[in-house]
Amino acid sequence: MRRLYLVEPVVALYAFSSFLIYPLVQQYVYRRLWVQLTNSSYPASTNTSRCAGNSSGAGGNSSxxxxxxxxxxxxxxxxxxxSTIxxxxxTLVLVAYSDRGGRKVTIVLPLVGTLLYTSAFLTVSFxxxxxxxxxxxxxxxxLFGGLGTFLGGCFAYIxxxxxxxxxxxxxxxxxxxxxxxLSGVAALSTGYFLRAAGFNWPFLTSALCQSxxxxxxxxxxEETVKEVPPELGTPGGAGAVKQALLGFYQVFAGAGGRRRTVLVLLMLVFTSFTFSYVGGVSMVTLYELNEPLCWTEILIGYGAALSTTVFLTSFVGVSAFTYCGVPQLVIVLLGILSVTAGxxxxxxxxxxxxxxxxRVPMFLAIVPxxxxxxxMSKIIPESQQGALFACLSFLESLTNNVAAAVFSSVYAATVSWNPGFVxxxxxxxxxxxxxxxxAVSLYGVDVADGDGGAEPVSSEEGSPEENDDNRPLLS
Known part of the structure; x- marks a missing residue:
């Protein structure tokens, strides 16, 4: 059977199946907690007046x-x-190990874990x-990895x-x-799916898609890592984890002083932006369920679908800016400002x-x-791409989980006096x-954006400050 080098179908169906149930997770937990705390059924309605009714009833009691x-x-x-640790x-071990053991392991194992979680959700609901x-x-x-592992493997594959x-x-x-x-399509249909069939059918549909x-x-x-680079050794055995961690270390040790500094600064931009963006948007569903909005599942589905259009508009923005030769640092700046305004x-x-x-001002939210x-990929040699994306996936997963935990705590503490504070x-x-x-623009704009960076050197004249595989600096 002929194999394919297309990872996009995996990403597309994974996004559809995940976002088919992602808006439902908080809603399901919210409804179950409502029943437990109020000893009454969750008030179903077709408008936004659910929590604006009679204050003597459960549906209108603000406390x-x-x-x-x-x-x-x-x-x-x-x-x-x-689930964080x-x-x-x-994520750290698998994606770094993929430089030696292949990229597919970082894609297959998270899919198994996601299928197990969806099946458990279906069982609890049913x-x-x-x-x-x-x-x-x-x-x-x-234990099978998560979204960070999956995306880290996919980006290393590309x-x-x-x-x-x-x-x-x-x-x-x-x-x-x-x-x-695909997540927008799933989110848009989730509200109608929930109203027509309840929670069980969306969970079952998601599990079938993941299968x-x-x-x-x-x-x-098809696997992209056909041969292991000699300098990385052979995969397998008791030293596999040690080799994976060594590759993670070499991402920083192998880069010269200036490149290393720029790489660290870019990672700090990546993680700090992820923290603020993910932390903020993770509380949107609860905010929509709260007074005075009191959104129904249909409106939540519309809102989630509108939010996911930023992926499309961000892609158009990246394509247009890249075609016009806009410096990459400027593109990142515009994305951050877009999120801040939204x-x-x-x-x-x-x-x-x-x-x-x-949600409209956030049309460039995904650009950075x-x-x-x-x-960052261009700063690192080709033989260490897996280690780089392991590092990025590790940082992204850590940041996502910490951001969700921090902002959940902040929201719980501030919801009574200002739900929008988060x-x-x-x-x-x-x-x-x-x-x-x-700091990147002042210290290393030529390294980070390709504006007058150092020229590649020959193998005889190469130094730690230059790129190990004689590739030009970022353009």
Whole structure:
């Protein structure tokens, strides 16, 4: 059977199956907690007046609503904390090890973990088991890696195939766009799916999609690591983990002083921006369920779908800016400012129209991610791409989990007096990546953006400060 070098179908179906249930997770937990705390059924309605009714009833009691909000945010906190460490360790080891053992292991194992988690969610929903079993399921699935492991393997896979830097940037942006388009379709249909069939059918549909992805990844996806570079040794054996960690170390040790500094600064931009962006948007669903919005599942689906259009608009933005020769640091700057403006508007959105409008300024929100990945990829030799993306996936997963935990705690503490405070906090923290970006522009703009960087040297004259494989600096 002929195999394919197309990882995009895996990413597309993974995004669809994940976002088919992602908007439902918080809603399911929210409804179960509502029933437990109020001893009444969750009030179903077709409008936004659910929590604006009679204050004597459960649906209109603000203190009850705030308690449900607090418990739901704490549930998210516990789930994130328990799954963080194993997922991070697996991401670090697997993606770095993929330089020797192949990229497919970093794609297949997270798919197995996701399928297990979705199946557990279906079981809990179908048999109405204790919702805290979902935290245990989250822990077990994290032992197979998580989204960071999966995307780290996919981006390393693309880096293996693309030698041209413009092609690499656009294809990585295309993966982000694929995630946005398919997740948008899934999110848009989730509300109708939930209202028509309840929670069980979306979970079952997601599990079936994930089974198809797994079959494709195992039997149709071709491996890109055919031969192990001699300097990396052979995979397998008791030293596999040690070799993976050594590759992680060599990402920094192998770069010269100036390149190493620029690489660290770019990673700081990447992680600090991820923290503020992910932390802010992770609280959107709970904010929409709270007063005065009180959105139904249909409106939440529309909102999630509109949010995912930023993947498409960001891809168009990256393509247009790259074609016009806009410096990559400027592209990242525009993306950060786009997110900051959107978060500020979210903090003051008190009506449905404003909640939808607040998403418009964030049309370049995803732009910094593929651009920063491409910039860092060019600094590192080809034989260490897996180690680099292991580092990035590790940092991204750590940041995502820490951001979700921190912002869940902040939201639980501030929901009673200002639910929008978390968005203002996220907007303020966006100044941190801007400061690191300024440091890159002052210290190493030629290294980071290709504006007059050092020329490649011959193998006889190469020095630690130059690129090990004689490739030009970032362009």
């Amino acid at each position: 009850i609503i705030q308690e449900v909000q607090r418990q739901a945010s704490l549930f998210s906190l516990y789930s994130e904390l328990l 194993p997922s991070l360790m697996v 048999f109405e088991l204790n919702i805290y079993l979902l935290i245990a399921a989250s822990f077990v699935s994290s 880096a293996d195939l693309c030698k041209d830097e413009r092609q690499k940037t656009l294809r990585m942006a295309g993966v982000d766009m694929m995630i946005g388009l 198809l992805i797994l079959l494709y990844a195992v039997f149709l996806l 978060l500020v508007l979210l903090a003051f959105a008190r009506t449905t129209v404003l909640m939808f409008t607040a 991610f593929p651009v920063l990945r491409s910039m 968005f203002l906090l996220a907007a303020g923290l966006s100044g941190v990546p801007l400061s690191f970006l300024g």
